[in-house]
Amino acid sequence: MTQVGRGREFTTRPELRGTFGMVSSTHWLASAGGMRMLELGGNAFDAAVAAGFVLQVVQPHLNGPGGDMPAVVWDDRVGAPEVLCAQGVAPAAASIGAFEDLGLDAVPGTGLLAACVPGAVDGWLLMLRDRGTLGLREVLEPAIGYAAAGHPTSPEMVGAVAAVEHVLRDAWPSTAAVYLPGGALPAAHSLFRNPDLARTYERLVHESEVSQGDREDRIDAARNAFSRGFVAEHIGRYLASAEVEDSSGRRHRSLLAVDDLATWSASWERPATRGFRGFTVCKPGAWSQGPVLLQQLALLDGLDLDRLERGGPDYVHTLVEAGKLAYADREAWYGDEPDVPLTALLSDGYAAERRALIGPDSSPALRPGSPDARTPLPIDVRLQATAEAAGAGEPTVLDARADVHRGDTCHVDVADRFGNMVSATPSGGWLQSSPVIPGLGFPLGTRLQMADLDRRRPNALRPGKRPRTTLSPGLVLRGGEPYLAFGTPGGDQQDQWALQFLLNVVLFGDDLQAAIDRPVFHSAHFPSSFHPRTAIPGRVVVEDRYPADTIAGLRRRGHDVRLAGPWSLTRTCAAGRDVDGVLRAGATPRGMEGYAIGR
DSSP states (O other): OOEEETTEEEOSSOOEEESSEEEEESSHHHHHHHHHHHHTTOOHHHHHHHHHHHHHHHOTTTBOTTSBEEEEEEETTTTEEEEEEEOOOOOTTOOHHHHHHTTOSSOOSSSSTTOOOOOHHHHHHHHHHHHOOSOHHHHHHHHHHHHHHOEEOOHHHHHHHHHTHHHHHHTOHHHHHHHSGGGSOOOTTSEEOOHHHHHHHHHHHHHHHTSOSSHHHHHHHHHHHHHTSHHHHHHHHHHTTOOEEOTTSSEEOOOOOHHHHHTOOOEEEOOEEEEETTEEEEEOOTTBSTHHHHHHHHHHTTSOGGGSOTTSHHHHHHHHHHHHHHHHHHHHHOSSOTTOOHHHHTSHHHHHHHHTTOOSSOOOSOOOOOGGGOOOOOOOOEEOSOHHHHOSSSOEEOOSSOOOEEOOOOOEEEEETTSOEEEEOOBBOOTTTSOBOTTTSOBOOOGGGGSBSOTTSTTBOOTTOOOOBOOOOEEEEETTEEEEEEEOOOGGGHHHHHHHHHHHHHTTOOOHHHHHHSOOEEEOOSOOSSTTOEEOTTEEEEETTSOHHHHHHHHHTTOEEEEEOTTOSOOOEEEEEOTTSOEEEEEOOGGGOOEEEEO
16 A cells, blocks of 8 residues: 655555566566566567567456557667557448448447457567567467466456356357356466467467578568468358347347458557657557547646645646546547648647636536637537446446446556667457457457447548557657656546556656556546447546545536545556666556566
């Protein structure tokens, strides 16, 4: 527990410091797998890839090979920040008209209709090929070992399986075969194995090792085996006849085809950036929600935020109201389109104009702005009566017999002795999303649920287009050099929780663990990115470690405050580098799985 005593602050754990390497992730086994790569002489990219594949094994309720992954990285050989986009696109057959023909006004949140091209595996392998140094067998060894020999089942994973147990038994026998071993719910902390997934990884390694060429060619052979070879063939055979009931209450077949996998690949691009108090913050572009953190920083940069009592009602109110404005712009302007007015949205003039809207009381409205004098479309808000039904993470599993199971996502940060840094947020392809593909050991993802079926909107569904994702890793530069990799799971809340962590570090001087341990809050004022896209205007959810005066002060300002458990929100991880070369790391104690490792 964070507390104050004898002039210094005690935290749940120490901030790690060293000079060799740091790995922080949402599961200790992933952090250990990444650290092993550093000990073998690999770099931050080798470590991140190893950790990423371990996360697919040990947190299958939070991510999987059928999901997606953005990363923001610094390769010291390149000398500039880069974004790796491993967000798969909408299938060629996935048009708004196709959903209209099915009588649907939204993409379902579960099942097969919401499947995009799986992006995570190709993204991790592209990172390994272009930025790593080790071979595929070395970086996949930890994941293969945990999938084949077993790993301790977390209570959270058991809870996720239990929430959809009836679906697995009644409708998804291929998933039941994996996650209900012997026909029973796995016991918490028992060894859990996924031999089909282990064999899938092993075959990727085999396809790499029997190929001709240099290291890059061998890794490309594994990428090809996934997108055009045996993995794509398994997916194609399954989808040829599979018809699954989804959250619409009806059975549907997938729009995804093997040609969609063959014609897409992960890619590198430039990040969106914004300066703040001498730092430069780097995020994925407007195909993600990443720039919403940059917009919040732009709004706050013109305020004397550091003069407010941190954790007091004025401070929390100011951050909430700035967040409302930024997220309203996300709804109105963000999407995978070439004409998103991102330069205007991040400009000083626009921030000053919007900052004037932050008043002394909670605003009940959702107020997008008019960058470049454009007129925003009205935002369709579906009201939700309770915070419990709205959820606080991704994905949300909803059907007629299970109210809601809150899922989430994963995160990993790495900093190495060579000057490299990685922040990655893998997600999607959760075991709750759709049935496991027989023989592969993993399901497809449901990211397409985030696409809009209104043709006028920037996030409107279109074949070959990326649905706007909530996944939002972050990288901070100081003096043009890498300073901090950070991020958190949490769907729409990611860039609210990450903002609070970042301000704790760069504005108030917390060490990484102290910044992570402080109590957090978030707003549910704006529409969720996840089916069924509900909002709770005015709602603010706070960890109940906040002082009673803060909670009362927020309520006096008109906020609908709901209390969450003392350690229930955010799962922030971070790794950084000081100017003297000292490496640092911290990890969330929330959820009892995240850990940082380093020396």
